Amino acid sequence: MLDPVLSHWLETEAEALDLGHSDPQTVLSQLAAANVLRVGVDPALGGSGGSVVDAIESVASVASHSLASAFVFWGQRAFIEYVLQSPNKGLGERLLPDLLSGQLAGATGLSNAMKFLSGVEALQVQARAEANGWSLNGRLHWVTNLRKSGFVVAATIDREEGGTPFVLAIPDALAGLTRSADLQLMGLQSSNTAAIDLQAVQVAEEWLLHDNAKVFLPAVRPAFLGLQCAMAIGLARRSLNEAQAHLQGPRAGLLELLEEQRAALESHVTALKAGLLDGRFLTQPAALFKIRIALAEATASAVQFELQASGGKAYLSAYGSAFARRWRESAFVPIVTPSLVQLRAELQRQSQASAQ
Known part of the structure; x- marks a missing residue:
C-alpha cells in the first residue's frame, strides 16, 4: 500500500511526467519521502526490511499510477541491489545512506552488460589499468535516472589488456564524463534518461562493485x-x-x-x-x-x-x-x-x- 501522499502526487503528475512537463528532479524526492526506496533492504543498513519481492510490489504500485516514475524507481532500486550484493562493503557504507534517502541517484547502466552476458552485444566501455584504478573510454547509450543534481552509474567494463570484465560504480563528477541532454522519448520523458560519454575518465579502485562481471x-x-x-x-x-x-x-x-x-x-x-x-x-x-x-x-x-x-x-x-x-x-x-x-x-x- 503506497503512502497516500505519494499516490495522489503520482496520479496528479502522471501525464506531465510522461510528456516531460514535470520537473524530473522531483520524482526521486517524492519516492524517497514515502520511504519506498528502503523496501527490501535490511534495517541494519537503513532499510525498512522485507525482501526484493516486497520491493517489486512497491515498484508495481508506483507503476499503476505512473510508469515514468516506476522507471526511475527501478533504476534506483536496481542500483541499490548492486551495492547490497557487492563484496565491496566500504562502497556500500559510503553510498547507501544517500541512495536510500534519495539524495543520490543510482543509475543502472547494466543493460548493455546483460546483453553482453547473453552474447548479444559487445561491452561499450573499455578500461586501461593504472595505479590504484583505471582510465575509462566509451559510451553508455541509454541510461535512466541520471539526475542532474548528482548520480552514480553502474557499468560493466572491458579490460584493454584482456581478461575478465569487471563492474564499476562511476560517479558523475569525474573529469571526462559527459551527460547528454535528455533523450527525446515518446513517453517517460521525466525520467532523466540520457547517454554518457567517457573520455579518459579516471576511476579509483574504491568504486569497484565486483572484479568479475x-x-x-x-x-x-x-x-x-x-x-x-x-x-x-x-x-x-x-x-x-x-x-x-x-x-x-x-x-x-x-x-x-x-x-x-x-x-x-x-x-x-x-x-x-x-x-x-x-x-x-x-x-x-x-x-x-x-x-x-x-x-x-x-x-x-x-x-x-x-x-x-x-x-x-x-x-x-x-x-x-x-x-x-x-x-x-x-x-x-x-x-x-x-x-x-x-x-x-x-x-x-x-x-x-x-x-x-
Whole structure:
C-alpha cells in the first residue's frame, strides 16, 4: 500500500511526467519521502526490511499510477541491489545512506552488460589499468535516472589488456564524463534518461562493485529483471481495474474474460516471486526470461482489454488521455533491455544448445 501522499502526487503528475512537463528532479524526492526506496533492504543498513519481492510490489504500485516514475524507481532500486550484493562493503557504507534517502541517484547502466552476458552485444566501455584504478573510454547509450543534481552509474567494463570484465560504480563528477541532454522519448520523458560519454575518465579502485562481471551479473540478474517486471505488473493491474469500471450494462458479460486475464497475470506474478525467493533463477535464468515475456504479453492484453471495455470513449481526448498514456507506457514494456526479441533469441539459443 503506497503512502497516500505519494499516490495522489503520482496520479496528479502522471501525464506531465510522461510528456516531460514535470520537473524530473522531483520524482526521486517524492519516492524517497514515502520511504519506498528502503523496501527490501535490511534495517541494519537503513532499510525498512522485507525482501526484493516486497520491493517489486512497491515498484508495481508506483507503476499503476505512473510508469515514468516506476522507471526511475527501478533504476534506483536496481542500483541499490548492486551495492547490497557487492563484496565491496566500504562502497556500500559510503553510498547507501544517500541512495536510500534519495539524495543520490543510482543509475543502472547494466543493460548493455546483460546483453553482453547473453552474447548479444559487445561491452561499450573499455578500461586501461593504472595505479590504484583505471582510465575509462566509451559510451553508455541509454541510461535512466541520471539526475542532474548528482548520480552514480553502474557499468560493466572491458579490460584493454584482456581478461575478465569487471563492474564499476562511476560517479558523475569525474573529469571526462559527459551527460547528454535528455533523450527525446515518446513517453517517460521525466525520467532523466540520457547517454554518457567517457573520455579518459579516471576511476579509483574504491568504486569497484565486483572484479568479475561473469560472476556478478548472473547473481544480480534475477533482481534486475524482477524489479523490471514490476513495471509491467503495475501497468497491467491498473488497466484491468480501469476495464472493470466500464463493464456494466451490455458489457457486463465481459467480466468473466476480465477475471481470466487477472488470474493469468497473478499466476505469473506468483511464479516470479517464488523463483526469486527460492533462488531458482540463479541457475535457471530461462525460467525468468519466460516469465518476463509472459508478463509483457499480459500487459499488452490488459491495455487492449481496457480499450475494448472503454469503447470509443477511450479515443476522446477529454476522457481518454490517461488511457493514451497507458497505451504509450505499454509500448515500452517489450523493448526495455533485455527486449522480448533478445529474450526469445536467447531462449532459442539455449534450446538449440541443449538439443545438440
